[in-house]
Amino acid sequence: MTPSPPSAHPSGISLNHVTKNFGRKQVLTDVTAELPSGRIYGLLGSNGVGKTTLMSLICGHQFRTGGRILIDGIDPVENPMVLQRTCFVHEDQLYNDSFSVRDILAVIPAFYPTWSAETADRLVTRFRLPLDTKSKKLSRGQRSALAITLSLASRAAYTFLDEPYLGLDASSRSILYDELLAEYAAHPRTFIISTHLIDEVADLMEEVVVLEDGVVAVQTDVDEARAACFIVRGREAEVRTLVGDREILTERHLGTILSATVRGAVTPDDRTLAERTHLTIEAASLQEFVAALGLHALDEVARKTEVAS
Numbered sequence: 001m002t003p004s005p006p007s008a009h010p011s012g013i014s015l016n017h018v019t020k021n022f023g024r025k026q027v028l029t030d031v032t033a034e035l036p037s038g039r040i041y042g043l044l045g046s047n048g049v050g051k052t053t054l055m056s057l058i059c060g061h062q063f064r065t066g067g068r069i070l071i072d073g074i075d076p077v078e079n080p081m082v083l084q085r086t087c088f089v090h091e092d093q094l095y096n097d098s099f100s101v102r103d104i105l106a107v108i109p110a111f112y113p114t115w116s117a118e119t120a121d122r123l124v125t126r127f128r129l130p131l132d133t134k135s136k137k138l139s140r141g142q143r144s145a146l147a148i149t150l151s152l153a154s155r156a157a158y159t160f161l162d163e164p165y166l167g168l169d170a171s172s173r174s175i176l177y178d179e180l181l182a183e184y185a186a187h188p189r190t191f192i193i194s195t196h197l198i199d200e201v202a203d204l205m206e207e208v209v210v211l212e213d214g215v216v217a218v219q220t221d222v223d224e225a226r227a228a229c230f231i232v233r234g235r236e237a238e239v240r241t242l243v244g245d246r247e248i249l250t251e252r253h254l255g256t257i258l259s260a261t262v263r264g265a266v267t268p269d270d271r272t273l274a275e276r277t278h279l280t281i282e283a284a285s286l287q288e289f290v291a292a293l294g295l296h297a298l299d300e301v302a303r304k305t306e307v308a309s
């Protein structure tokens with residue numbers, strides 16, 4: 001067998017100084033990141049920071065203002081091959097008003113050579129989607145369930161889920177997480193999920209990318225992130241003694257009590273000292289870690305800007 005030629009580009013998404021303006025408003029000012037394929041990414045950031053915009057740019061649904069985007073080495077803009085390999089359906093997706101759920105499920109497979117009718121059927125049943133209801137009559141949760149069904153059944157190599165849980169009740173959310181992991185295990189591909197429920201989806205995500213002020217403030221592996229910091233709480237002097245010369249990412253004061261999020265792993269000596277000096281040590285949740293790192297990264301940017309000006 002002739003070996004296939006080495007690809008000039010590694011597979012995955014490559015973002016290089018990507019910018020996006022809407023009129024005079026700069027939403028993405030300089031987004032640079034490498035997202036190797038075959039992972040589940042969490043795209044995080046506050047409301048209006050540009051998560052949906054970035055996903056639309058990557059899929060080629062909108063034009064970027066500047067910079068370079070490559071999917072498996074190919075620019076997604078007006079490229080039918082990339083369109084077949086990416087799926088980005090969201091809850092407020094517009095469908096033809098006269099289309100029922102059944103009609104939508106009949107039309108969409110034509111766009112995806114990898115479509116799985118079996119997955120679509122299973123999700124329709126599990127979400128109890130009303131097949132004969134017109135799309136505009138669906139509730140918000142049902143619209144989300146339809147978007148998830150289309151996204152997972154597409155089996156697209158790059159699947160984007162924009163806050164996929166909107167309007168879903170607790171049991172439908174657990175169907176989403178369950179099905180996503182099952183699909184990912186059986187048919188590995190790349191998922192990019194924007195979310196504000198960091199801790200709820202923390203077990204799904206392998207890597208998080210945090211957008212702040214138009215740039216990637218943090219990109220980190222979730223397991224590394226979990227082991228990378230802890231919170232120590234107690235009287236300020238004792239907390240500072242325990243922390244030593246390690247880096248404090250954030251600190252909060254409540255009277256004489258200091259709560260510090262510390263970069264690094266907890267050591268046995270830390271535990272002994274904490275017990276002796278009545279400090280509490282706990283693991284930081286992913287949400288706390290991301291918030292601390294994000295704020296810290298932005299402080300650094302602000303400090304460097306101040307120094308430079």
Ligand SMILES: Nc1ncnc2c1ncn2[C@@H]1O[C@H](COP(=O)(O)OP(=O)(O)OP(=O)(O)O)[C@@H](O)[C@H]1O
Pocket residue numbers: 022027045046047048049050051052053054
């Ligand atoms: N078509 C558009 N025209 C003008 N401004 C837009 C357009 N689309 C998005 N924006 C603006 O770009 C910014 C980023 O919007 P975007 O929806 O990407 O944010 P987001 O991070 O997904 O927000 P959220 O977490 O609230 O969903 C917002 O200020 C929004 O008002």
